Amino acid sequence: MAQENYHHDNLKSELIQEGLKLLDKEGYEGFSLRKVAKACSASHAAPYRHFKNKDELILAIGKEIMHKFGEALQQAVDQYPDNPRYQLKEMGCAYIKFFVENPEYLRLMFLSDLSEKFRDSLEKHDQCQEVADKNKEDSFTILSETVKRYKAEIVNDADSAMDQDALILYSWGLVHGMAILIARKEFSYPGDPLELARKIIWKNVFLE
Incomplete structure (x- = not known):
């Protein structure tokens, strides 16, 4: 049996990467620091040098x-520093691409009982929850600030009648729905579904 490496220089990062795989495969109840260490x-x-329990690793x-x-x-x-409309469109494409290429992230954060267990584990630790909320806010802030810039530049446009929250919900709901359908292979399409999503966002109904 190969000798275990007790002194990984990048052990913390490795624990996070292997932990993600294990969490996606076995769920919260089957997840343990012992299994991740193995x-x-x-x-x-x-693992206890970096995390005091499995919830901290999660x-x-x-x-x-x-x-x-x-x-x-x-x-x-950042691809379109002076065009909020294009920023919002490209961000929609990036949102879909991110979760389609990383379906385990989508499952962990949004789908099934696993996402509920994930959120529950965070809520057990008030201090940790504050940090987690900040990270969530960072992603949401990128969306909301882009929508704000877009709203500021549109005049006599159909979207100008929407308030900011409605436009965020509309934009988020559209791309999130497409991400789920494509990532879970619930939408049958003979070509590249990511290219189709990009076409919808850039050429058809999205913010035109």
């Missing part, structure tokens, strides 16, 4: 997902 070829005690997994999500949205916005 997946990392580390000692059973090694929180770290959530923060990692939200950080990557926020980065993807911000990169989309």
Whole structure:
């Protein structure tokens, strides 16, 4: 049997990555620091140097997902620094692409009993919840600030009749629904569904 590596330089990151896989596969009840340590070829005690229990590791997994999500949205916005309408469209494409390419993130954050258990684990720790809320707010702020810029520039436009919250709900609901349908393969399409989603967002009904 190969000797376990007790001194991973990047053990914390490895625990988060392997923990995500395990959480997606086995759910909250089947998740444990011991199992994650085994997946990392580390000692059973090694995860406790970074996380005091499995809920803290789950929180770290959530923060990692939200950080990557926020980065993807911000990169989309940055492509069009002077055009809020295009920012919102590109951000919609990025939203769908992110969850289609990472369906385990979608399942963990939004779908099935796993997402409920995930949120419950965060709520057990008030201090940790404050940090988690900040990460969620970062992603939501990118969306809401882009909508605000878009609203400020439209005049005599059909969207100008919508208040900001309604426009956020409309934009978010459209891209979130497409992300779920495509990621779960519930929409049958012979071509590339991501390209079809992009066509819908850029050429058809979205913010025209």
